[in-house]
Amino acid sequence: MEYLVIAFIGLLFLIYSMSIRQLDRTEITGPMFFVIGGMLLALMMPSEGKELKIGINYLLPFIELTLSIFLFSDAAKSKLSVLKHSFQYPSLLLFVALPLTLLLGIGAGLFFFADFSLVQSALLAIILTPTDAALSKGLLESTQVPEKIREGINTESGLNDGLCVPIFLIFMLLAKHPDTAITASNTLMVFSRELGLAVFVAVAAIATFIPLVNFAMKRHYFAQNTSPFLLLGFAMAVFSITQYLHGSGFIAVFIAGLLFDRFSSPKVSAELINDSEHIADFTSLMTWCLFGFVCIYLVIPAITGPIVIYALLSATLIRIIPVMLSLQFTALNLKERLTFAWFGPRGLASIVFTLMVIDTEIENKYDIATIAMTTILFSVFIHGVSTKPIADSFVEDAK
Known part of the structure; x- marks a missing residue:
């Protein structure tokens, strides 16, 4: 059976690679294609759902590593120097819209799910707060879309995962120990230790890595075909x-990425990041296939009216309202503000956060996971299908 699964996934990659241009024309994104493929695989293997929970435990490290690679590359290509002259929109999205989105998500969770505590609603909200610009590649690659929009969305997506990770870890710790009298102080102590270890490992690693890369490049110690493996x-x-030392690996790779962007040669970093992203994209699409597979067993059987309403709100208005408010007094016109507000698709970070919750003993963890995955599923298709028409609308405006 395992070989049939591998063969099916291999065929998915083969079909996708051979028809990617046609898929783009029909407004089918890579995540959409592989989510559908994963669902088809699950329907072909109805008896495998019983072993799904055990399987997730084994797959979680692979998916966590995938997110760590993306956190590093997003931070490394965030170009913080760019924010010196175009900081307004990303800053408003990150420091005004993001907290408002989190608060709205918490309020909606408490309203729709009476069994949830405040911490559980907060955990659900932070899972669905990060955005993934990779789901809207068509918009980011369209030169007709104003650069300020593309830059703003890309920078926000690259940095908000890293900003959400520490908040997610705090809510996870609180949810794991809801009855402890000194939970808040314990949580802050544990988080401070994890953060301190993450910063130490990131700084030490970058201080060693950048000189080594520069030394190796000057002496041509590595070949072009091996450079994707470096980052x-x-x-x-x-x-x-960092994880082995009981720190936060996600925070460590994010900080390492920011430091790499700041202290490495721009030419070298650009080449290495571009080379490594192709392999990272492969692992990302594998994750989307797994996500589609899990949805058949976890989402579809448990879906209810409140879950559908919350998921639709989370994928749309819970993001749109805070962004529109945060950009209200900028020079952007209504269409540009709506574009910023609309493109907040949920992606890889939300999937990893969800699976990390499933891997704990948190109360209502499967309810939280079902709601989160329903939202991600809606987002994949809502934002995927709308990317090309919105990008094309800017082409028409330019005529």
Whole structure:
């Protein structure tokens, strides 16, 4: 059976690779294609759902590593220097819209799900707060879309995962120990330790890595065809070492990515990031296939009216309202503000956060996971289908 699964996934990649241009024309994104593929695989294997919970435990490290690679590369290509002259929109999205989105999500969770505590609603909300610009590649690659919009969305997406990780970890710790009298102080102590270890590992790793890369490049110690492995191996090592030391690997790779952007040669970093992203994209699409597979067993059987309403609100208005408010007094016109507000698709970070919740003993964890995955599923298709028409509308405006 395992070989049939591998063969099916291999065929998915083969079909996708051979028909990617046609898929783009029909407004089918990579995540949409592989989510559907994962669902088809689940329907072909109806008896495998019983072993799903055990399987997730084994797959979680692989998916965590995938997110760590993306956190590093997003931070490394965020170009913080760009924010010196175009900081307004990303800053408003990150420091005004993001907290408002989190608060709205918490309020909606308490309203729709009476069994949820405040911490559980907060955990659900933070899972669905990060955005993934990779789901809207068509918009980011369209030169007709104003650069300020593309830059703003891309920068926000690259940085908000890293900002949400520490908040998610705090809510996770609180949810794990809801009855402890000194939960808040314990949580802050544990989080401070994890953060401190993450910063230490990130700084030490970058202080060693950048000189080594520069030394190796000057002496041509590595070949062009091996360069994609450099950043992938580095991100995996930073994440795993930090986790082994009981720090936060996600925070460590994010900080390492920011430091790499700041202190590495722009030409070198651009080449290495572009090379490594192709392999990272492969693992990302594998994750989307797994997500589609899990949805058949976890989402579809448990879906209810309140879950559908919350998911639709989370994918749309809970993001749109805070962004529109935060950009209200900027020079952007209504269409540009709506574009910023609309493109907040939920992606890889939300999937990993959800699976991390499933891997704990938190009360109502499967309810939280079902709601989160329903939202992600809606987002994949809502934002995927709307990307090309909105990008094309800017082409028409330019005529």
